[in-house]
Amino acid sequence: MSPSFKSIKVGDAPAPLVCGPLTRTQFVRYAGASHDFNPNHHDEVYAQASGNKAVFGMGMLAGGFCARLLTDWLGDGSLRQLRIRFQSRFWPGDVLTCTARVTAKRESDAGALVDCEFSAVNQTGEVIIRGDATAAVPP
């Protein structure tokens, strides 16, 4: 059950979503599903020749994890805006923890809106992506 405008408070946060340990197979699966065929994400030989220790995950894959956290929390179809900033790379074996929190609530012509910030961090606490989102919630 997604929260109502009345019940939700600034600072509220959903239970974190933990993804991983991530595998090369997941990167390849996302490449096929998303059409992101940058070889740095699936071709270890190419990625290493380009100076990377291994293939690395797509920022939009981490973005997909965080979008799921938000829709599970605030409701399917609730998002009005989503912005993802790519901060750092992530690698096979990494575990990403996605968190979010309410930063503001406001009423507008578009209805009752909740602003949030979110991030995905790896097992050492390094920020992989961060972003902000706006969702419409029931009154």
Place this chain on the structure above:
Amino acid sequence: MDLNATGKTFPPYEFHVERGKIREFADAIGDPNPIYRDPAYAETTPSRGIMAPPTLLRTFLYEPKAAAEALQVKDWSYIVHGEQEFEYFAPVRAGDVLTAQDRIVSVSEKESRRAGKLQIAVIETLFHNQNGEKVQVARRTLVETGKRISE
């Protein structure tokens, strides 16, 4: 990048939002939500059918090359995807036929202590559905670094 590319628009292109693609994408991001795969369940929700996950439409933007080519990037290995934004106006559902049009919003330059001179391009894609309804806007920010960013 070509700093004069700002404001250029490109011919619209059409694509189908297939049910199988939605499921495949939801599987790839590990999202088990039945609204992406179970038509009977999805029919009972406000979207009245299987809907696209929030980040799906980015996947239709790798193929069309016109906007990216207009940036006249010399070496794509120096380009990073800095930011991706979506605005949502109406649900995108399985079976929709979307028309997308790309526009280069801006190409600008900036100094960065970490990475030298940066060139930053923002490409916006406007999506309409088969009923002429504006459903989404996607904006991607591409950054060309003067040197490779080390770890």
